[in-house]
Amino acid sequence: MAQINCVKLTKEYNKGENVIRPLDEVDLEVESGKFLALMGPSGSGKTTLLNLIAGIDRPTLGNLIIGGNDITGLSNSKLAQWRSEYIGYVFQLYNLVPVLTAYENVELPLLLQNLSRKERHNEVQLALELVNLSDRYKHYPRQLSGGQEQRVAIARAIVTDPKIIVADEPTGDLDKKSAMAIMQLMQRLNKELGKTMIMVTHDPKTAEFADLTLHLEKGRLVEQMVH
Ligand SMILES: Nc1ncnc2c1ncn2[C@@H]1O[C@H](COP(=O)(O)OP(=O)(O)O)[C@@H](O)[C@H]1O
Numbered sequence: 001m002a003q004i005n006c007v008k009l010t011k012e013y014n015k016g017e018n019v020i021r022p023l024d025e026v027d028l029e030v031e032s033g034k035f036l037a038l039m040g041p042s043g044s045g046k047t048t049l050l051n052l053i054a055g056i057d058r059p060t061l062g063n064l065i066i067g068g069n070d071i072t073g074l075s076n077s078k079l080a081q082w083r084s085e086y087i088g089y090v091f092q093l094y095n096l097v098p099v100l101t102a103y104e105n106v107e108l109p110l111l112l113q114n115l116s117r118k119e120r121h122n123e124v125q126l127a128l129e130l131v132n133l134s135d136r137y138k139h140y141p142r143q144l145s146g147g148q149e150q151r152v153a154i155a156r157a158i159v160t161d162p163k164i165i166v167a168d169e170p171t172g173d174l175d176k177k178s179a180m181a182i183m184q185l186m187q188r189l190n191k192e193l194g195k196t197m198i199m200v201t202h203d204p205k206t207a208e209f210a211d212l213t214l215h216l217e218k219g220r221l222v223e224q225m226v227h
């Protein structure tokens with residue numbers, strides 16, 4: 001069975017008298033351990049699809065079955081709990097908390113779990129080692145480069161050992177060199193740690209790191225390319 005199964009996944013918003021459908025009956029299956037890239041023009045529904053899969057947003061119609069569980073009907077608190085165990089999210093603009101150090105940013109998701117301070121310390125250290133930033137743990141986001149900030153954000157996404165990592169244009173704000181370093185790191189999370197990855201990107205070079213690229217247009221999947 002596929003790890004992620006989207007069944008006629010639909011998102012609608014009321015805009016005055018009109019209804020807009022950023023996502024229109026999308027059927028999609030992703031096997032565990034796959035690396036999927038999502039491309040498509042601005043406004044085609046990429047972020048909407050990512051946020052539904054991550055349990056950040058809810059579909060208007062359709063179902064989302066992840067790891068055999070239909071998460072569509074979960075209460076808000078159950079969904080939040082599910083998300084904290086299952087999903088790591090990487091954003092284009094990193095979304096680090098500016099008044100917290102790199103260490104404290106990475107520790108944040110662990111505060112939702114029932115761990116001792118020592119256990120949290122071990123997990124944070126491992127995650128910072130993985131992104132090669134152990135020596136910067138005391139730094140604040142403003143003291144880091146964009147590429148380093150994104151590596152802290154990746155450490156934060158991976159620290160709870162989630163099964164699925166979703167990333168919304170993770171290299172969109174980076175220079176070429178930093179972008180490649182981030183992609184190599186994403187590839188390691190996929191190949192060495194077996195994380196299922198879903199990544200939105202505008203850059204075909206970045207998409208080449210994925211096993212498969214799907215194209216969205218006006219809320220529908222229109223095309224796919226196997227790498
Ligand atoms: N909260 C919202 N309310 C109304 N419309 C929205 C909302 N979120 C997204 N949309 C609309 O949904 C469409 C798809 O948005 P999005 O998924 O962000 O596209 P993409 O990530 O592909 O650029 C856009 O037309 C956007 O304006």
Ligand SMILES: [Mg+2]
Nearest residue numbers: 046047048168
């Ligand atoms: Mg988007």
